[in-house]
Amino acid sequence: xxxxxxxxxxxxxxxxxxxxxxxxxxxxxxxxxxxxxxxxxxxxxxxxxxxxxxxxxxxxxxxxxxxxxxxxxxxxxxxxxxxxxxxxxxxxxxxxxxxxxxxxxxxxxxxxxxxxxxxxxxxxxxxxxxxxxxxxxxxxxxxxxxxxxxxxxxxxxxxxxxxxxxxxxxxxxxxxxxxxxxxxxxxxxxxxxxxxxxxxxxxxxxxxxxxxxxxxxxxxxxxxxxxxxxxxxxxxxxxxxxxxxxxxxxxxxxxxxxxxxxxxxxxxxxxxxxxxxxxxxxxxxxxxxxxxxxxxxxxxxxxxxxxxxxxxxxxxxxxxxxxxxxxxxxxxxxxxxxxxxxxxxxxxxxxxxxxxxxxxxxxxxxxxxxxxxxxxxxxxxxxxxxxxxxxxxxxxxxxxxxxxxxxxxxxxxxxxxxxxxxxxxxxxxxxxxxxxxxx
Ligand SMILES: Cc1cc2nc3c(=O)[nH]c(=O)nc-3n(C[C@H](O)[C@H](O)[C@H](O)COP(=O)(O)O)c2cc1C
Numbered sequence: 333x334x335x336x337x338x339x340x341x342x343x344x345x346x347x348x349x350x351x352x353x354x355x356x357x358x359x360x361x362x363x364x365x366x367x368x369x370x371x372x373x374x375x376x377x378x379x380x381x382x383x384x385x386x387x388x389x390x391x392x393x394x395x396x397x398x399x400x401x402x403x404x405x406x407x408x409x410x411x412x413x414x415x416x417x418x419x420x421x422x423x424x425x426x427x428x429x430x431x432x433x434x435x436x437x438x439x440x441x442x443x444x445x446x447x448x449x450x451x452x453x454x455x456x457x458x459x460x461x462x463x464x465x466x467x468x469x470x471x472x473x474x475x476x477x478x479x480x481x482x483x484x485x486x487x488x489x490x491x492x493x494x495x496x497x498x499x500x501x502x503x504x505x506x507x508x509x510x511x512x513x514x515x516x517x518x519x520x521x522x523x524x525x526x527x528x529x530x531x532x533x534x535x536x537x538x539x540x541x542x543x544x545x546x547x548x549x550x551x552x553x554x555x556x557x558x559x560x561x562x563x564x565x566x567x568x569x570x571x572x573x574x575x576x577x578x579x580x581x582x583x584x585x586x587x588x589x590x591x592x593x594x595x596x597x598x599x600x601x602x603x604x605x606x607x608x609x610x611x612x613x614x615x616x617x618x619x620x621x622x623x624x625x626x627x628x629x630x631x632x633x634x635x636x637x638x639x640x641x642x643x644x645x646x647x648x649x650x651x652x653x654x655x656x657x658x659x660x661x662x663x664x665x666x667x668x669x670x671x672x673x674x675x676x677x678x679x680x681x682x683x684x685x686x687x688x689x690x691x692x693x694x695x696x697x698x699x700x701x702x703x704x705x706x707x708x709x710x711x712x713x714x715x716x717x718x719x720x721x722x723x724x725x726x727x728x729x730x731x732x733x734x735x736x737x738x739x740x741x742x743x744x745x746x747x748x749x750x751x752x753x754x755x756x757x758x759x760x761x762x763x764x765x766x767x768x769x770x771x
Contacts, residue, residue, distance in 0.1 A: 342360060348384065387424060397414065434715055440640055470706060478507055481509045483725075484688050490518065490525065496718040497528060500714060515544060531565070532566050550590070555595070559603065562603065569630070574616075577666075608631045612635050636672040637665065638669050647659015
């Protein structure tokens with residue numbers, strides 16, 4: 333079987349220009365090569381040794397290599413010394429691609445199954461309170477928020493990142509809920525991008541959670557990286573994201589994690605802010621959580637399956653048949669959010685848990701709280717809202733809050749910690765109903 337090389341497709345293609353005056357578009361790229369489409373009349377690719385590629389509204393990258401012209405495309409293989417620059421370029425591009433894919437495509441688990449649909453509340457038809465009696469407030473890592481909601485960390489890309497983060501930060505500050513930023517990796521590599529993440533000055537009082545991926549923390553400099561990430565944005569806590577399946581499907585993903593354990597322990601011990609361990613859509617089981625809490629993590633985002641699927645997104649980015657196949661095959665991989673949350677909460681009842689992954693309405697927020705979540709994280713709907721308008725993130729959050737309030741009142745609860753007693757598996761009185769008919 334012939335194997336398509338592992339290449340990321342570029343839609344739209346990026347313009348390039350050679351020293352010799354040839355021009356065209358980069359159609360795809362991989363760890364060591366670019367696929368160039370020459371504009372008609374461009375000189376013979378065999379003479380190409382240096383090209384400059386322009387990123388969308390971003391910087392230019394000059395790369396050296398050797399070119400082999402084929403029928404429709406030229407294959408430009410990068411010289412070894414230029415490979416770090418190519419990987420840097422791919423890293424910058426990847427963020428913008430994620431945003432465009434998340435905006436335009438169906439990127440969630442194909443069955444949307446989070447497990448919450450198996451749970452229902454017992455309604456209370458006889459109200460005994462006023463709406464003003466409701467208390468949605470929530471304490472988390474020493475701060476009290478107005479609702480158990482979190483704007484979960486999402487990279488905004490290079491082109492739109494600053495605007496997306498500003499809109500989300502303003503909504504979070506207005507509502508007094510915490511917000512995470514997406515991976516700060518690009519800004520740690522290129523300080524000029526730090527402005528994308530520095531949202532506190534525009535959102536007074538905001539509780540801000542920094543973000544870095546496990547792949548960046550396998551070396552001896554892991555603690556230093558985390559300190560720089562926190563200091564860069566004056567973060568109140570740091571989330572370390574665990575995205576193993578995404579890395580494994582991603583064409584350019586990391587495959588070496590053996591140094592991780594030691595680094596994580598050091599970070600949890602010495603970092604001056606609380607550290608949160610965060611899955612991004614495959615969920616966590618109690619054994620993993622035990623190892624994380626032994627290391628010293630202060631809180632866990634179980635990041636369950638059912639919402640945004642990163643293996644699927646990476647498959648959509650790829651031109652390689654293998655990555656597409658893996659992305660498709662692992663689209664629904666993981667522990668459904670409700671299951672992960674319930675088993676971890678049962679094993680660690682006092683551990684602050686965040687439930688993220690496919691939570692889309694206020695009633696489901698209430699179910700997650702009933703299952704033991706201190707905070708409920710929302711991703712994709714808020715990203716799309718922030719791309720749409722200044723006001724849309726606030727509207728999404730307000731709808732969630734109203735749905736949560738309604739669920740509280742309709743179950744006769746005034747406080748969040750009363751919700752767990754009203755939650756049942758299946759339909760209310762299903763078991764009693766069955767026993768009547770069995771008797
Ligand atoms: C466009 C986009 C970018 C994301 N980038 C990051 C990231 O950089 N770091 C991270 O920890 N999680 C990232 N996430 C994952 C989210 O924080 C969240 O765990 C995931 O989207 C599941 O929640 P959802 O189903 O509500 O979207 C990203 C999500 C989206 C949609």
